[in-house]
Amino acid sequence: MEQQQSLVEYGSRRVIITITAVFCALLEIIDTTIVNVALNDMRGSLGATLSEVSWVITAYSIANVIIVPMTSWLSQQFGRRNYFAASIIIFTASSFLCGNASGIGELVIFRFIQGLGGGALLVTSQTIITESYPPEKRAMAQAIYVLGVIIGPTLGPPLGGYIVDHYAWPYIFYINIPVGIIAALLTLQYVRSPKYGEKRPASQVDWLGIFLLTAAVGSLQYILEKGQEDDWFNSKLIIVLTVITCFGFYGFIWRQLVYKYPIVELRVLRNSNLRMGVILSFVQGFGLFGSTFIIPLYTQSILGWDATQSGLLMIPSTLTVAFMMPIIGQLIQRGVPQKILISLGMAIFFIYSLMTYKVMTPHTAGEDFFWPLMVRGVGLGLLSVPISTLALSTLKGPEIGQGAAFSGMMRQLGGSFGVALISTYLTRDIVHHRGNLVDHLNIYDPAVQSRVQAMAAGMQAKGMPPNIALGTAYKMIDGSVSVQATVLSYMDIFLYIGFMFLVFVPIVLIFIKNSKTKMSMADAAH
Known part of the structure; x- marks a missing residue:
């Protein structure tokens, strides 16, 4: 218990740690979307094809998904503060290298390294923020963290568009450098690590588990990112990677269950609330990243907007989420059941999808999206913090770090599945409607x-x-x-996303158990 309390911070020290962790999480999330609007400029200056330059996004996503499940183990091996600081330094240094890349090959390699550094920032930031607050204020801590996660995908496109329009594409990487340097110095000065047991010697490290996880998750992420472009299973590479994904996950699960020192503790998934939290994180990622992907695509391809205009359209929704965060945090602290908030959020997200479905025409104006996107903000506000706290609510000690890693990975994979399925469906449904x-x-x-x-x-x-x-x-x-035909396809997508969320309302109400104990994250070995 002493160790738990020793991680709680007060006053200016807690403020500094919170700001540092939120900015690190925000940097990581923004960098997943900020490059989207700069791809044409990169292609021109580096002499790359569209297929080659799209690897700038794919390499970052693959590295992210590979590193997230291993963050808990890496924190134990090196100490959380050291690991977090090293991740910031890797992210910052590779940002500089990305901006200075002279060829597309260099840029893809540096983006992969940046993704390895950035993947750790998300989940570790969540645990650091949570542990800095006393138990009675931890729902509010989750609200502060989730705000950064929600804002990031929205800020990326307009910020990237502004930088590309007024400066040059390397500056979308250079803006990370001053923030990264300050964050690394503040982390080393203020962030503290829990006391871990002895580090495992190299002979006990699960190298086979690391290899199988990397092969399985990396292959799956490639399939999701490139499947539509490569015509799915008409591509021999996609077929080979699908086989690697299946056998890789099978081998990884077997290895983690039989090895004495697993790199990912799968047994933690026996917890029913964590299982539901992981599933709901996937659904939330699908809806969040899917709708963030589809609306700018619609406004640019149908309405003829530029990237900056499309990004600015999402800001009212983001401000609504920001307004909702402290309210939701207070409701959870006062004992409102998480499953009530989540099911209400799912129902409201369905209403948002239905409203968007009804306003879509070839001539829809920007103001027509205002109220649907405000409703989206309310729905996401009701989903984000409760799902994040639900997943970890009945875990104890070191289990919490593993739980945070699982839900973080599934949110990312949910987003990847969402974008891949929407892209595939759009391509085929447009042909059908036409x-x-x-x-x-x-x-x-x-x-x-x-x-x-x-x-x-x-x-x-x-x-x-x-x-x-x-x-x-x-x-x-x-x-x-x-x-x-294209507008009809976009309408179909919103209708199907809405019904997916509606289907989960009774599932949430039936299968989620209310936590009878206070959530404690101070022991999280993450």
């Missing part, structure tokens, strides 16, 4: 002919030759059909 629309569009119909002739006459009035005007009118009709 076929249906063309089947019902009779070019000999008098109304259609009247429309074509009116368009052609308008172009002829501006000096276009009659034959070219008629051909252009038919092309415009064809383009209109394509836009309508």
Whole structure:
């Protein structure tokens, strides 16, 4: 108990630790999305193809997902403060190297290293913040942490767009450097580590487990990132990686259950609340990253917005989440059951999906998205903190670090699954809707002919030759059909995401057990 209490901080020291950890988590999350708007500039200056430059995103994501499950073990091996500081230094140094990369190969390698450093920042930040607060204020600590996780994906695109428009793409990496240096110095000065048992000698380290985890998770992340681009199972590489993923996970699970010193303690998943928390983290990641991905895509491809405008559209929703965080933290501290808040959040996210479904047209204005996105903010506010605290609520001691790593990894994988499935579905559903629309569009119909002739006459009035005007009118009709098919596909996606959240409302109410004990994270060996 002395060790638990010794990690609680007060006054300015706690404020400094909280700000440091939140900024580190924020940096890591922002860097997952900030490069999206800079890919064209990178491609031009580095002489890369679109397929090659997309590896700048993929390499970072693969490194993230590989390192997150190992953070608890690495913290025990090196001490949490040392590991956290080293991760910040790796992240910061590789940010500098990314900005100075002279070729696409160099940039991809440095982004992978940056992902290895950044992956540790997320989950370790969560534990550091939580342990710095006394037990009665830990729901509020979770709210502060989750705020950074929610803000990050929203800030990335507009911040990246502004930097690319006004400076150059290397500066999206350089902005990490001053924050990283300050965070590393503050970590070494203020963050303290729990007392761990003796470090395992190299002979006891589960090197086979590390290899199997890396192969399985890395292959799965590649499949999710590149599957649509490579036409899924028509690609031999995707088939090979699918086999590696299946056998890798099977071998990894077997190894962790039989080895005396596992790198990931899978037995912690016997806890029912953690199992539900991990599943809900996956669903939350699917909805959060999926909707963050789909709305900018819709506004840019259909409405013709630029990246900065699309990113700014999401800010009201993010501010709503920020407003909700302290309220939700207070509700949890006052004993409102987490399953009530989560099920309410799921229902509200369904309402948001339905509202977005109804406002989508080829001519939707920015203000039409305002209220749906405000509702999204309320839903995410009700989901984020309760899911985060639920997963860890009935764990004790070192189990909590493992639980935080599992839920962090599943949120990331949920986002990857969401983006991959949405991309695949969009591509195929647009073809389906276009076929249906063309089947019902009779070019000999008098109304259609009247429309074509009116368009052609308008172009002829501006000096276009009659034959070219008629051909252009038919092309415009064809383009209109394509836009309508695309909008219908986006509408389908929001409807399906909404129903996915609605289905989980009764599951949450039935299967989640209320914690009878106060959540304590001070023993988290993470």
